[in-house]
Amino acid sequence: MYKSRKLEGEQDWLDADGVKIYTISADEESINMVAFNNRLADVKFEITLEWEQTAAFAIFHNGESCRYLVLVWWGNDNELFTSVSVEVNGNWVVDPTKYSFCLYDMEVMWKERNIYIETMDCERPSLARYRVSR
Secondary structure (H helix, E strand, O other), rough: OOOEEEEEEOOOEEOOOOEEEEEEOOOOOOOHHHHHHHHHHHHHHHHHOOOOHHEEEEEEEOOOOEEEEEEEEEOOOOOOEEEEEEEEEOEEOOOOOOOOOOOHOOOOOOOHHHHHHHHHOOOOHHHHHHHHOO
């Protein structure tokens, strides 16, 4: 059954390439970002994009049963791409037949959709404005 979760995302929560970071916690506890940051770096390495030039965000999600890392980026003008990693038995896996983002992550995606329209899919696109908007 749906129960609201703690969602956080500070303006200065950016990785080294400017990917925005949000956290979601099922247990209302703050997220320890260290393991997520390591996995984020690995996923970005596997997806060959110019991350410093890409509007993107990540969700570090402590779910009820697993930890999820959802990496999301904009491409082809207005398409939203996703990669979902799940920690299973201490190892991060990507298996789109078993794991995806969930309805809690979609709250961030809806917010980011609106930010993207206001800052990137507009008359004067600005990646800098996109990155500081929450």
